[in-house]
Amino acid sequence: MTKTWSVRLKTFTCQCANTLHFANSKCVACGLMLGFIPDEVKLSAFTTNQYGNLQASCNGKLYRKCKNYSQYNACNWMVSYDDEHDYCLSCRLNDIIPNLDDPENMTLWFRLEQGKRRLLYILMTLGLPIEGKTSSNPSGLSFSFLRDEIEDQYGNELTVKNFVTTGHASGLITINLSEADHSARIDMREKMGERYRTLVGHFRHESGHYYWDKLIAKSDKILEFRKLFGDERLGYVESMQDYYKNGPNQNWQTVWISAYASMHPWEDWAETWAHYLHMIDTLETANDFDFSLAGNKIVNPIPAEKLHDQAYIATNFTHIFDNWCQLTRALNGLNRSMGMDDAYPFVISITALDKLRFVHEVIADQQD
Numbered sequence: 001m002t003k004t005w006s007v008r009l010k011t012f013t014c015q016c017a018n019t020l021h022f023a024n025s026k027c028v029a030c031g032l033m034l035g036f037i038p039d040e041v042k043l044s045a046f047t048t049n050q051y052g053n054l055q056a057s058c059n060g061k062l063y064r065k066c067k068n069y070s071q072y073n074a075c076n077w078m079v080s081y082d083d084e085h086d087y088c089l090s091c092r093l094n095d096i097i098p099n100l101d102d103p104e105n106m107t108l109w110f111r112l113e114q115g116k117r118r119l120l121y122i123l124m125t126l127g128l129p130i131e132g133k134t135s136s137n138p139s140g141l142s143f144s145f146l147r148d149e150i151e152d153q154y155g156n157e158l159t160v161k162n163f164v165t166t167g168h169a170s171g172l173i174t175i176n177l178s179e180a181d182h183s184a185r186i187d188m189r190e191k192m193g194e195r196y197r198t199l200v201g202h203f204r205h206e207s208g209h210y211y212w213d214k215l216i217a218k219s220d221k222i223l224e225f226r227k228l229f230g231d232e233r234l235g236y237v238e239s240m241q242d243y244y245k246n247g248p249n250q251n252w253q254t255v256w257i258s259a260y261a262s263m264h265p266w267e268d269w270a271e272t273w274a275h276y277l278h279m280i281d282t283l284e285t286a287n288d289f290d291f292s293l294a295g296n297k298i299v300n301p302i303p304a305e306k307l308h309d310q311a312y313i314a315t316n317f318t319h320i321f322d323n324w325c326q327l328t329r330a331l332n333g334l335n336r337s338m339g340m341d342d343a344y345p346f347v348i349s350i351t352a353l354d355k356l357r358f359v360h361e362v363i364a365d366q367q368d
Helices: 067-072 103-125 182-192 199-215 222-229 236-246 265-288 310-337 350-365
Strands: 011-013 019-021 033-037 042-048 054-056 062-065 078-080 094-096 142-146 149-151 157-162 167-169 172-176
Touching: 011 042, 019 042, 033 054, 033 062, 033 078, 062 067, 067 103, 103 142, 103 199, 103 265, 167 199, 172 199, 199 265, 222 265, 222 350, 265 310, 265 350, 310 350
Parallel strands: 094 142, 142 172
Antiparallel strands: 011 019, 033 042, 042 054, 054 062, 062 078, 149 157, 167 172
16 A cells, blocks of 8 residues: 655644644643544544534544543544444554553553554654554554563462563564553663663564564565664574673674664664654654754654655655754753753764664655
């Protein structure tokens, strides 16, 4: 199926002219209910028509709230009025969600759903295929949100514990619920010696594994991938064991985008993919807010037209990275002025830059 690149914004405008944001569910100015329409990648205000149906102000069409919106207020996406599904495009990708009888689980699940919707937003704006798991497509995209089982329902420690590993397997992305706990995630970041660990970062990283299977594994790009990232046929388990026993490659900064990327070519790809989405998402936001540095406005990294011309694709990436360097220098400077750690604690080597360019080209090829 042919897909097009289209300009989308993270801020939207209510019918009352108030500025709306992606995660909003109510306009603070006029009080109207809001809902995100995935098919149009728009956040719209809604009014109730004479028949009691929700009508979008952006297009006049009728919609229903996603069941997780109406029942738990854990979502703000909409479903077309005549759609057979109770759940929106995002929520119907869920395979397993946590036990919502536990109030703590509800809070953490809400954060996980926010991170998932943010991932899906950037995937949609980039025109990447989002195909859910079905009986005819068992390796389609799906999500499980699970927590470690270390105590029974009465708080007694279990003899046999079940620890959840965040990861990807055959289209299923599993996220440990603890990653939505801010203090637990920071503690894990310190233990792992990581520069950066965010909830949306986990979604971006694991989606990289999913899209490697879809876009690289059986494509004509596999040889170029191996030239840049290495041979993925090397033993993954052995590489993982070596990494956790001996640590990352001592010279990882010269070749890889992160220490973890040095573990195995699959992880190198996933880390690079996540970093690219990080760049595009942030630059699009900066453009949306009319950021300018040294008199130059940050350009939207997602062009309106299809990208068929290879020279244009290459030039487009150069502009993206130039803007990224300018923006991150400013962000780091602002954070330091506020006594905070750098917002962007990375230095991109030439080799890592080539890998980012490869990701850019792979995504651009999806527009043909």
